[in-house]
Amino acid sequence: METASTVGDLAPALGSEALRQRLEGRRPAVFLDYDGVLTPIVPRPEDAVWSDSMRRTVISLAERCSVCIVTGRDRQVVQQLMGVDSLTVAGSHGFDIWSPGQGQVVHEALTDFTDLIAETTATLRERLRGLEGVTIEAKHASVAVHYRQATPETRTRVDEVIDDLRDRNRDRLTLVPGKMVYEFTPAIDWNKGKAVLHLIDVLGLTSDDIVPLYLGDDITDESAFRALRGKGIGILVGRPDDPEMAGRTTAAEFVLGSVDDVERFLSNLAR
Template sequence: MDSASTVGELPRALDAAALTDRLDGRRPAAFLDYDGVLSPIVERPEDAVLSDRMRTVVRELADRCPVCIVTGRDREVVQQLMGMDDLVVAGSHGFDIWDPEKGEVSHTALSDFTGLVGDTTATLRDRVGGIPGVTIEPKRASVAVHYRRAAPEARVEVEQIVRALLAEHPDQLAVVPGKMVYELKPAIDWNKGKAVLHLIDVLGLGSDDVVPLYLGDDITDEDAFRALRGRGIGILVGSPDDPEMTDRTTEAEFVLATVDEVEQFLSNLAR
């Protein structure tokens, strides 16, 4: 059976009795995307600094239950933006997992893709680096091409260049869809959903008294929503009024419309 829903069909997580019932008497484990969830989407990725209020709420929640950040950002970058380095972070879409107590968390699906990512980054700099409004963001296990500030005709050019590069390396590269960004990564079967399931196992969160919660806003978060179906709760962050959400279907079960609602939800969860 198809479990996908449109954003407008989802019940609000802030006042959903069904969500409260599923948490009753059980311990939550929070898996949180960063951009669009803990911090609003901004024109320049480097400006997405965590607010003082949200930082306080996240710390209060971490005092009560496990909190893991699952992001497409490099792990070190998101730690700097958060002003926190004492949480578990799965950076680069789960390619780089780090625990403040255990250090780097290994997983057998991954190898060293430094050469491939470096070569891809260099090629993109050469082909799109001169296009106004386009920004290239190198990461440990991927490279992102941001085009939010580019003119419409430039966006078409970027898409054509990315498609051509993928066609040149069909068995090596894959694209991760995102909001005004193309992210090229190694073409292996690993994503945020697999990273979350790996963390549940590594951190000992698989018992029946624990409810994994995943909050995300992007297409890449759908892998995590899907992975937790039947064993956890997926919460999409986004408003039906957002043009980027108009035709969106999701595997999440509940919705929060804004980052402010996320802050309120996490604050309630921390009580």
């Protein structure tokens, strides 16, 4: 049964006896968002490079168990930022999945969205041209509009453009809001949660001795938390006093307060 908690009600994952007991005698399969989990949120997306210590921690963990990156970012961009090609990466909210053992991992529900995304990207570039603090990020199967550095007046203009584009394309595009970002994806029933369940299947992670864990910070990670309810463990990364977490409910069961806490948690798992 689905349940939801406020961020402040979640039990800390670090030092949790309840979490330790659920993992005892079983192998974790770890799914990680990138921005806000493995690296802090930064004003410019291209500057989100993980630390050397986080890189070592994740690689060490991957030697013990399955580790997959599940991100809203373009897959190839994240792989370049990480400088690692030995991890499975699901980019564009799971629309673009690559595994070192299998190459492209394609689900039958996913088709070629090149023309649709190119058209949407061109429209956004034209209508948002010249707006300070606004960045458009074209991806394999989606396009994102970042507005973290924009003024309130500019954000109002961005909202108007986004709302109009959504209303004109309800049968073709889905609007996915995130932390200071809007993203358009193809209008099919697919998200990070479905991508995680697909990866669990194709990577052979379905045995009873495996516990899937998902660590994420964004609203888009909620689909993964919900997908793992009763099957695995969802861990939200964030602080209840963060304005972006205010009033938010989550399907996660545990919480980690920062990227540093994530590194400590993953380091403990790798032992």
